Amino acid sequence: MPLYIAKRLAIGVGTIWAAFTLTFLLVHSTDNSPGAVRLGMGATPEEVEVENERLGWNRPLLTQYADDLGKMVRLDFGQSLINRGDVRDQLSDRLPVTASISVLATLLAGIVGTALGVVAAVRGRGTAKAVNAFSGFSLSIPSFWLGVVLVYFFAIRLDLLPATGYSRFSEGVGSWLQSLALPVITLAIGGAAVVARMAASGMREALAREYITTLRAIGTPEWRIRYIHALRAASLPVVGALGVQFIVLFGGSVIIENLFALPGIGQAALFGATGNDFPILIGVVVMSTAVVVITNLVLDLLTAVLDPKLRTR
């Protein structure tokens, strides 16, 4: 087990390194320079050159890479080129928002998806078809379209939920949940569709196993067979799928945050992209990757707990 964790950790560190390197290369592969971004349109080439010199942009690429990598290890992403603020501080302000959305969406997708999957597997063909149709439909609609429609109905027409804005957890769980309800639902529906499919096939497989027949033969109540024994067996691939789902939903929150005006990482990524704010871009990528890596590590451990075969490793 410790070896297993160490291995996962090593992969996680590798992932963060890869994210950093990829973004670093992207940023350095352009004609644009941080000096030009920082000084804006009015600056002369000479001024831009001076500013680039000051920012260390003209040093050899490898020197900059080593330097930036060292800083990244200390979680120092430098200053934003646009608002001059410390990138780490700004992003750590925003991280809880994105994390809340994607974690809640993943949970919701997991719960709703599993429920749908189980229902599809246990009930008749009609239900299975309906669930299948639902998941096919939700997989193919863009989340941003869904978001617009949900806002229109639930926030504007029915006035049930807020359309925009984020209320901090510390300001009350109720308003926190309310402010996240629509974005989370928007994001979760696609994920629920995927989970539903996996849960349904896992459930069907589990119910077809021999030991289930044995349990039936010895008179175990049907609900116990379905919801205790079969579900436990089916939950393993679902938990595995949630890891992938989390990555997907985390990425999806970029669009959703802008739709719902939530001050999260995705919004920062968008601002960074439109403003060519290189430090923000690198910071966003590295920190998002770190979140994804940590979440996946947790899910891996959870899988290990659920799966006795892995525990011995």
Add this chain to the structure above:
Amino acid sequence: MKQSSRLLRLLAVLLALVLVTAACGDNDDDASPGAGDSVADSGDAAPSGDDSGDSGDAAPSSGGLTLTVALESDYSPATYNPQAYALQQFPFHSLLYDSLFVTTSDGEIVPNIVTEFATNEEATQLTFSLREDLVFDDGSPLDAELVKANLDRRLEEDLRSYSLFGEGQEGEIADVVVSGPYEVTIHWAFEQGIANGHEFLADNVGAIVGPNGAADSTTLETAPEGSGPYRLDLDASTRGATYVLRKWADHWNADAYAYDTIIFNIITDAQARANAVLSGEADLAIKIEPNQINQLESEGALAKIGGTVAAVNVLDKTGERVPAFGFVETRHALSLAIDRQTIVDALRPGARPTVQYFPEQAVGFDPTLNERYAYDPDRARELLASVGLEDGFEVDKVVLGEPTDVELAIQRMWQEELGVTLNFPAVTNTGELFASVNTTAIIINEWGLGLRPAGFVAGPVTSGFMNTQGAESEAISSVLGPALGGNPEALVALNNALVDEGWWIGLYETFTYAGYNPDSIQGVPFGGISGIVVMADVEPVG
């Protein structure tokens, strides 16, 4: 598919119900619809400073009122220095900084931290005195030395609000003299003097930053340093997204501000901004786009203020760039061929067609002008024929990126009615765009003329970038002097002259729109027709 979409709807409702019930679990009235929420709750958002210094008579603020404002962009993106921004951003900075003079919601410019001011006889000097009880957080005073230190940075390029004090500009300052501990004298560079010079020192231009920021602007990049009625709660704020301002009870004018907490949420998406007001998350949304106007208007949550005029501005008055423009008949024909009502109805709902220069609310507005130059394509064709241009001609309008919808509409009208071809050569940066005024015949723009429309004529229209040819018009120059002095008849005459000479082909007068929640605030106090919301005058309902 129909079936599955119904299923989806059902599912969405169920999910929403689950979450709402979860949300209701700990707070019963949270889910109640309507606007009361944002005003009534957050009792824990009491001001952090103790209010022992100032009296307890700050009656309206005792309830812990919160005002939530949705902004279309970050009003303080690069630094918290108000002098680096334009008037448009002042609603945000006005709460953090004291300004020498301010614009009220009546549109008047009045002293704020100035107690009294005077202009000398020749109008070359402006002397004003400051309140003596103004302090910053670190205890340093806001005195004459500091005001001088602020104004002495006027030549710094980054401090955009000071651009009018620069060399050759309409408000060039020769010197700032400290004439007493709390008394400052400004020497204007113009020999004729400036009669209402104090108006230059209003709002964002007159905002005074603290001693550290005045010494080194970069200190303002991470935190504001102002003596205003509110302090920025840096911990509760997220740069670029949310700014939380807490009232500072010790401020000399604290009683004038109704809210204990003001939250600015940056919502760049136009629809999301409108949604925020409609669903009650924001009490006030600054800048509403044309697409959202109908929606907000039907819910009774729209405020608007006029004063923005769109026009085709003729740069080539001599015909040396496009010979056809040498004839005043051509310019009139172009004006008569524009169906302004259709443009307004289709593309600028809520705007008002106009051919003239002065906004409806400004002195100098002349309703007869709109009748004289009303849409008349037949007359337009006649005019063109009269100068031998019945086959039309070609003219360029340089655009940055893509032409606007209005420009596309005008292109079509000129083509169909007159056979005049309007081309849109594109440039990719503003430098090129600005340079094009030296070579092209027309520009099309919306001008926020604000409070001093005549000054704009004296500046850009006759002697600035709109007249790089140096064209002269007796009709205009003869009335410009008295008009600048505020003579109503001269203003009307100036307006007529601009249109009759065909220098100014008005299109429509439009509005600045703001959305608000009528259940929580009384209305949107715009500062005159400047379209800037006066935050001090935003009042809660009841």
Add this chain to the structure above:
Amino acid sequence: MSSIRQAKQQRIPAFLRSWGGVFGAGWLIFMFLASITARWWRPYDVAEQDLIARLQGPSSEYWLGTDAVGRDLFSRVFTAGALPLQASAVMVLVAFGIGLPLILIAAERGGRVEEAIGRFAETIMSLPSTVILLAAIGAIGNRIYPVMMIFGLLVSAALYRILIGVAKSSRQHLYIDAARVDGMGSIRVNLAHVLPSMARPIAVQAAIVYAIGLLIINGLAFLGFGPGEPQPSWGFMIKDASDNIFNSPWMMVPSRRRPLAHGHGGECAGRCAGRTPRHPGVHPP
């Protein structure tokens, strides 16, 4: 008799043996052809406007209605397809171009080679792709083809994870060994035997990945990284529609139809190509 029919079916790809698959594949092909040829048959130019007829519903004149400046949605919808359909195809090519060789090498070599490639794929897979794409746009600008190629690189890792098992089990076939005993070279074995035996899962994944590519492109356009106006893009049309949702809610319908139908087409063709993939792996955002 039955064996003859069986033999004939052998030549028809599996996913075309169900109506859903035929529909999905047919729809994709139709949209692809219609979109890239739209410039020759569309009833109106994409920039042509009719201010009087703005924000109209479907009519005989404007089959899908008009947008906020009175431009024909039908012409715009179809014209808008060309770029995402092509860019997404490029993305799929890049993804398989990188992924398939790695998959084949890993499956053939096994052992440490497979482990190393697997680690690499796992690393790439854990990257939050949307954020990376935004960073790419921020760095190299709004250039859809290079950006989608980067996305292809990210997707190739997911493909690896899904298809490596298929490739390995495909190599278990004794006819692969038989071909090697024949003296066939590694490349020829892969091209002649391994790849064809993976055709079905590859088709499934290609369809899914293609649909995801479309959704990503439209998502980026929704965020404002589409082709510049007046060039139409589906994502921007949704944005436009959402800005006008009060004035004309129906605009959401035609603007949604394309991405939806595409997602669905890919999804359908993919699903029908085989059974639902056990581990879908790649999903739309």
Add this chain to the structure above:
Amino acid sequence: MTTTVQSNPPAIEVRDLVVRYGGGRRAMKTPPAVDGVCFDIAPGETLGLVGESGSGKSTIGKALLGLQPPTEGTIWLHGKDVTTASLKERRTLASELRVVFQDPYSSLNPARRIGQTLAESLRLIGIKGDAARARAITTLESVGLPSDSIDRFPSQFSGGQRQRIAIARALVRDPNVLVLDEPVSALDLSTQAQVLNLLADLRDEHKLAYLFIAHDLGVVRFLAHRVVVLYRGQVMESGPVEDVTSRPRHPYSVALTAAAPVPRPAEQIDRRAHREALSVGSASTAPPDPKGCPFASRCPLADGQCHAERPMLRLIGGQRVACHHAEQVGVTWPPPPN
């Protein structure tokens, strides 16, 4: 054994073959799949290679065919060292050394017509088009299939027919050595007999040498001249097929003989009872003591010596046996069937 005449080298000669799966340090810890195996096959001779699954018999076949590189040892084909033949060498080699696999369903690419499969093999030695087609038809006919088989897909044939196709595929290059990797174990009994007869006929007709891999001694007895019994990658016993099957000298061979299926149910029951009486345990997953006899943990005769000392192959009677107690086997043990 090594008294081969220079002018007439054995078809196959294998010396000290060791095969380990995987690479690196971890592979060195696990016992090799094949551990020091030696044998050779004369031209026209059939050698049976017997052992239960996991005994390494298929691995030996793969090593011969170049599908699994040997870790140590040498393989000669007609006196030529082919242990590490390059792909190019393999291609010429492939004409001499062919294979028939166990599973006729997996060994033919279902997407290709029979003709294509045969032609593919021929194309590699430069025979194309009509010449290839003609040769393919001849070969198919020689294994008892109609000539129109050439345009059909594998799915249109039964298991036995497919195995004939597989044999045709092996023969189409006109080889002189065939590796038969359990060629009939996937077939039903009547088909087994047909295929075995076909193989015997072809051997006689073409003077083929067979390495016949099987997991029971029954089918080996029918076809092979000599037999090698393999357990955990090591040779337990080898010798003429009659000697080994009728008078096995190794306890493991005894168990294998008893396990060979017999077509008569009554006898099958007797055999099973007998096998149980042998009390030979089933294969355990625990690795055997590297120093001792690999079979010791299952062997009813095992004693301290067996666990401590690995028995060497000894010549006893007609066969070579690797057992400390070989003399006992067949004399005091096992108890006779009742």
